[in-house]
Amino acid sequence: MDSQNGAERAQRPYDIVLFGATGFVGALTAEYLARHAPKDLRWALAGRSRGKLERLRERLAVIDPACAALPLVEADASDRASVRELAGSARVVATTVGPYVWYGEGLVAACAEAGTDYVDLTGEPEFVDLMYVRHDARARETGARLVHACGFDSVPHDLGVYFTVGRLPEGVPLTVDGFVRSNAMFSGGTMASALTAMGRGSQTLRAARERRLHEPRLVGRRARTPFAGPRFSPQTGAWALPLPTIDPQIVVRSARALERYGPDFRYRHYAAVRTLPMALGGLAAAAAGFALAQLPAARRWLMDRYASGDGPSAKRRAKSWFSVRFVGEGGGRRVFTEVTGGDPGYDETAKILAESAMCLAGDTLPRTSGQVTPAVAMGDALLTRLQRAGLRFRVAHSR
Numbered sequence: 001m002d003s004q005n006g007a008e009r010a011q012r013p014y015d016i017v018l019f020g021a022t023g024f025v026g027a028l029t030a031e032y033l034a035r036h037a038p039k040d041l042r043w044a045l046a047g048r049s050r051g052k053l054e055r056l057r058e059r060l061a062v063i064d065p066a067c068a069a070l071p072l073v074e075a076d077a078s079d080r081a082s083v084r085e086l087a088g089s090a091r092v093v094a095t096t097v098g099p100y101v102w103y104g105e106g107l108v109a110a111c112a113e114a115g116t117d118y119v120d121l122t123g124e125p126e127f128v129d130l131m132y133v134r135h136d137a138r139a140r141e142t143g144a145r146l147v148h149a150c151g152f153d154s155v156p157h158d159l160g161v162y163f164t165v166g167r168l169p170e171g172v173p174l175t176v177d178g179f180v181r182s183n184a185m186f187s188g189g190t191m192a193s194a195l196t197a198m199g200r201g202s203q204t205l206r207a208a209r210e211r212r213l214h215e216p217r218l219v220g221r222r223a224r225t226p227f228a229g230p231r232f233s234p235q236t237g238a239w240a241l242p243l244p245t246i247d248p249q250i251v252v253r254s255a256r257a258l259e260r261y262g263p264d265f266r267y268r269h270y271a272a273v274r275t276l277p278m279a280l281g282g283l284a285a286a287a288a289g290f291a292l293a294q295l296p297a298a299r300r301w302l303m304d305r306y307a308s309g310d311g312p313s314a315k316r317r318a319k320s321w322f323s324v325r326f327v328g329e330g331g332g333r334r335v336f337t338e339v340t341g342g343d344p345g346y347d348e349t350a351k352i353l354a355e356s357a358m359c360l361a362g363d364t365l366p367r368t369s370g371q372v373t374p375a376v377a378m379g380d381a382l383l384t385r386l387q388r389a390g391l392r393f394r395v396a397h398s399r
Helices: 003-010 024-036 050-063 065-069 080-088 105-114 125-142 155-165 188-198 201-214 247-257 276-293 296-305 314-318 344-362 379-388
Strands: 014-019 043-047 072-074 090-095 117-120 145-147 174-182 222-224 231-233 238-242 264-273 322-330 333-341 392-398
Touching (some): 014 024, 014 344, 024 043, 024 050, 024 344, 043 050, 050 065, 080 090, 080 105, 090 105, 105 117, 105 125, 125 145, 125 201, 155 174, 155 247, 155 264, 155 322, 155 333, 155 379, 155 392, 174 238, 222 247, 247 264, 344 379, 379 392
Parallel strands (some): 014 043, 014 090, 043 072, 117 145
Antiparallel strands (some): 231 238, 322 333
């Protein structure tokens, strides 16, 4: 990014604009910012309905009376002019408006053009690949950092592997396996994104192929995420079911960009299930969900049952938790690490999105631009923020 563009960004009225602020996760993100944003942070709420924005601002003023003066920005994802104006007003835009493959590209394009940093909550591989093909080059020219998957998808996994790799020897082949456990409910937005992705298998494969044509080849190094079938994991004492989320793709893109991951890196991603009957039931449920997602009527019915603006009560969320156990090996060393937190789909996701936006807006970071992963864009700075905010990254055991 040239110095003229950097100076222009510094003069913009807002450090952060939260788009989709009146949705369920958007409102939780706004509440987190109201409690934890620095007093000098210039941030604003954005969405389609001014009335809803005003009511949200009133709720935030109960948390912090200074929020009564929060600016409100009216913008609609389907209105390109309003989205361009939004992107041009901020140094960082954080958006919760999905499914992103339907509603997200206009904002990505506007941020890439304006040199505005962008963070979202997408778990949709098709969207991420399409945005790389269409907008990475322009973002590199303007200095914009386009950072997707800044929620439970995929920060605990991306930074968890980053944390694990940092405890292994340098310059040698490394392998890491991740095992996810949680008792939480899916969010409506996550359900909508997952069903959309499962129902767009051919489009997702086509987008992945197109991305491979545009990505530079990795020379002298290798990073991969091979498919692995169900198995019993003696390291974790659980059945490991392959987890077809976006997380392994984000992890491997971090490994491609960062030489610290070694000359030959491999990552596998699993759901950890304690008993064989539960594992078989999980496989059957996943197969049934995938089959239903292929039928438009069934997909719409499932989406209607999990409305994207709805979510569980604070009491229910307080009982939710997640853990991701990593087993890393290389150079004759094995390390067990763990990332743990509270409710992943709502509370922790809102926390991670808010901290990611504040990290981009205020921290000293590596010089990057274009579409980059959380680990590449923010690395140690975001890791420190999340630890301070209550997510736990720890070494459980090593030898």
